[in-house]
Amino acid sequence: MNNVIIGQSGGPTAAINASVAGAYVRAKELGAKKVFGMIHGIEGLINGNIVDLDNYLSNPTNVELLKRTPASVLGTCRYKLPVASQKEEDYIRIFDVLEKNDIDMLFYIGGNDSMDTIMQLSDYAKEKGKPQRFIGIPKTIDNDLPVTDHCPGFGSAAKYIATSVKELIRDNQAADPRKPTVVIVEIMGRNAGWLAAAASLSKSDDCSGPDAIYLPERDFDMDKFISRMKEFADKGKPALVVISEGIKLSDGTYVCELGGKVATDAFGHKQMSAACKVLADKISAELGLRTRTVELSTLQRAASHMASLTDIREAYQCGYEALNAAAAGETGKMVVMKRTVSAEAADGEWNSEVPYFCTYGTYDIHSIANCEKMIPDEWITADGCGLTEQFDRYARPLIFGEVMPIIAGGLPRHLVIAEAV
């Protein structure tokens, strides 16, 4: 095996660095001479900005530290690689850097948009008869990649969200009963509501869970929302409502747009903000309710201090399996996970003790890039404001297990790659 290179793209997560760790470790096991990292993703590669990861990861303690470091240790980018017919110079520069550095295999860790990059590069290589192999490693807290059972990064974000929502509910229910407050928690998720749905995991015999969860999978009905909030107000009880940032009315208007300003990112996605504020203002004005808004913002994707052990292990393994796939000659694929359902689970007798595990495989990148997976209809309750037990059965195992941070001076330690900051 010659040299390999790993890059990270899109939004950071608490688990994306574990995939770098897994890919690095397997590359060395398979005899790679050098394992490079792209600094700030494909854009760094285009500019020849790469780093020798041996400088940081030859020490096994640092590999462990990397698994506990949030965000993208190599730096990320949101550069959408144009198709080769539009801007071949990008491709020429990329393959030039690969060839000059004897790099045979490129691994890119990311979500929907990043998988497009793997697709473009592998298609281009095939067309030009180039030998390099390109494998995608899934990553997104949004959990919206198709084919794979779930995505590394989701489990840790889900664990943090469910924990935080449980704490927020505790806080709100403890408050002065003369002043019941409706707390509206806004959670990331543009088109798919997986993360907001994860707030439902907080429900247990020691927690009532959110009083309602509004997902982008369902049209948001302002009148129904107001009347539901009126029920809370009439009871005089505190309430906590969870919304996805991307909820929209039946005419396609995002709720956040009702509040004014909206920007657009490089991929043409609308930048959401403060749908929770719009709704809080609305029920405060119409019902006179006390409200409080909480936006989990980037906290939810960076909270490695509350990572899921299952997630970190799987993210590591996805990186590891990507190397196996490339070494076996594959290209133009993404690593996918397939859940192995035990007999008990199939039986509906699932509980937290039922063994859960995933097997790993790869899948054609053309079926994955630029596609989004929504929550299945039947996992959403009839009133559209909750999740069924099927969702719990799906998501619960993904938040199992804790990763003890490495603490110094009272705070979690992180690994830093100097070239990326």
Next chain:
Amino acid sequence: MNNVIIGQSGGPTAAINASVAGAYVRAKELGAKKVFGMIHGIEGLINGNIVDLDNYLSNPTNVELLKRTPASVLGTCRYKLPVASQKEEDYIRIFDVLEKNDIDMLFYIGGNDSMDTIMQLSDYAKEKGKPQRFIGIPKTIDNDLPVTDHCPGFGSAAKYIATSVKELIRDNQAADPRKPTVVIVEIMGRNAGWLAAAASLSKSDDCSGPDAIYLPERDFDMDKFISRMKEFADKGKPALVVISEGIKLSDGTYVCELGGKVATDAFGHKQMSAACKVLADKISAELGLRTRTVELSTLQRAASHMASLTDIREAYQCGYEALNAAAAGETGKMVVMKRTVSAEAADGEWNSEVPYFCTYGTYDIHSIANCEKMIPDEWITADGCGLTEQFDRYARPLIFGEVMPIIAGGLPRHLVIAEAV
């Protein structure tokens, strides 16, 4: 010893329940027949709404669970007990409930306003020749009670804040370098900036720390802020700025007021909101900078999943010592902590290994109630936007140690007192 009663008041914290645990355990050790809890503080007591804590805490596992449960397990209130001359009926009802239930000692866990309640009650008892004793147990994430070295609840909030800010910095620095963002993190603190200051603890060899911290102890200068932000913009680097919710201009106008709506709470305090949004809009409009705001909101006071072991132990001990004080005949006092500084620390050779510990005592409630302690001038850097090493030396030991949550189904378990929800 006859019976005792414990109540919680003011804002919940991650540590306030540990004080209930300590008070309960010591009361039983000292032979109290019954240990009651007030449901929703003094207001519950006035209404005779009390609960026998043996129903919940006679099982030692539940005591441990309570120490790991955020918010006020007994429920809180924000009722300002009027002075007796204004509304003696409140006092008559309180002493009636105490006498009917053979309660000799009342313990109230809270901050500045709650200590006023202890002062009123102990003064009234003295005046009327009543035998009951009243002891305050300090609690406030704001860390602004006088006399005591610091306040239970602060250490855990500080640990959570420093951890989260470190993760947010990591996330922001990983971002696409073509799109540097100024993140503005808003932290609780109306008049005292202790919590915002705690963000400075994130600075270490693996983290640059916040690029600026704005505290209520210093007048906020909008022009200087803009020109400082312009420096960031000129460098083209991502930045993260921390602000206290209570920062205000030299004319006394709160920064959040520049954005519009402001409400007032029961104590006449102005309800702050979204100073960070005001500043983000400002630098976005004037400098064209990309911005993101993060309000830590109630997350910061409820995050028992990232509690400081030092804090939880001290909160427990404060509850424990309150019982000792009352049993020794004291009344009209609050438990206070006094830091024992080792020779090395006094020497300026402080590091994280130097033993830190506190001793416990009590102090006259009249010198404490309704007073606020600010950050000493000399702990704030000359430019007003940072903290000196003295602050680090003071605050660092308070975030030491981790409390492992009791996890089930992937999430921390909490103790619930059914009467309070």
